[in-house]
Structures are given as structure tokens and as C-alpha cells.
Amino acid sequence: MKSKKELKEAYRQMSFRMGVFCLRNKKDNRIWIHHSMDLDRAWNSVRLQLQSDRHPNTALQEDWNRLGEENFACEIIEELKDTQDPAVDYKKEVLELYKLCLEELQPYHDKGYHRQKS
Numbered sequence: 001m002k003s004k005k006e007l008k009e010a011y012r013q014m015s016f017r018m019g020v021f022c023l024r025n026k027k028d029n030r031i032w033i034h035h036s037m038d039l040d041r042a043w044n045s046v047r048l049q050l051q052s053d054r055h056p057n058t059a060l061q062e063d064w065n066r067l068g069e070e071n072f073a074c075e076i077i078e079e080l081k082d083t084q085d086p087a088v089d090y091k092k093e094v095l096e097l098y099k100l101c102l103e104e105l106q107p108y109h110d111k112g113y114h115r116q117k118s
Contacts, residue, residue: 016040018094019079020101025063026071031105032060032113033077035098037091043074060113077101 016038022031023046036042049055050064064072078097080090107114 016082017076017079018082018090020077020094020098022075022077022105022107023060024073024075025067026073027067028110030063030110030112031107032057033098033101033105033107035094035101037094039076039079047074057113063113077105 017040018037019039020033020035021039021043022033024031034042034046046055047069050061051069053061053065055061055064078101080093080097082090102114105112108116
């Protein structure tokens with residue numbers, strides 16, 4: 001059996017899918033975009049927030065409550081590949097990818113759940 005230290009090190013060495021995903025309303029195609037260093041964990045977290053009626057985006061939460069989970073789809077928009085290059089700042093790269101997706105998809109007003117910054 002591995003020691004606690006060995007298990008922690010093994011976890012640090014694991015590679016997770018990172019990038020940008022969206023939650024799409026199947027009824028009107030409005031989207032909410034999010035980014036993460038661990039896409040699977042982020043989706044589970046967002047889903048739990050919505051199921052618990054605790055998501056910070058009130059418009060998204062209201063539609064989720066009204067339409068139900070079955071009327072939403074989680075979709076990966078962009079996935080960043082881990083090249084194992086220690087010189088790459090993956091957090092920065094994921095954030096830049098998120099900003100590009102916001103700019104390209106414009107998930108505001110009737111297209112999405114985000115609020116445009118003035």
C-alpha cells in the first residue's frame with residue numbers, strides 16, 4: 001500500500017482535462033460559459049450548485065429551475081492539451097482561452113446568460 005506522501009505525489013502528477021465549457025439551454029440555445037483546470041470537476045460543481053438552487057447566475061438558475069436539467073446540455077467548447085511543459089502557465093492559458101470564447105460567442109442578452117461589462 002502506498003504512503004500518504006506517495007498518493008499526494010501521484011495526484012499532483014495526474015493530468016486533467018482543462019479548458020472552456022458551456023451549459024446550453026436546449027429550448028432557446030442561450031449559453032453560459034465557464035473555464036476550469038479540471039473540466040469534469042467543474043461541470044459536477046456547477047451541476048450541484050444548480051441542483052441545490054445556489055448558482056450565482058440568477059437567470060441561469062431560474063431557467064434551470066423552470067425547465068429542468070434535461071433541457072440543458074454541457075458542451076466542451078475548447079480543450080487545452082497538457083504538453084507537460086513546465087514553462088507553460090496553464091491557468092493563464094485557460095483564462096485567455098475563456099476570454100477568446102466570450103469574445104467569439106458573445107453570450108449576452110438573447111444569446112446567453114452573461115452580463116456585458118461596460
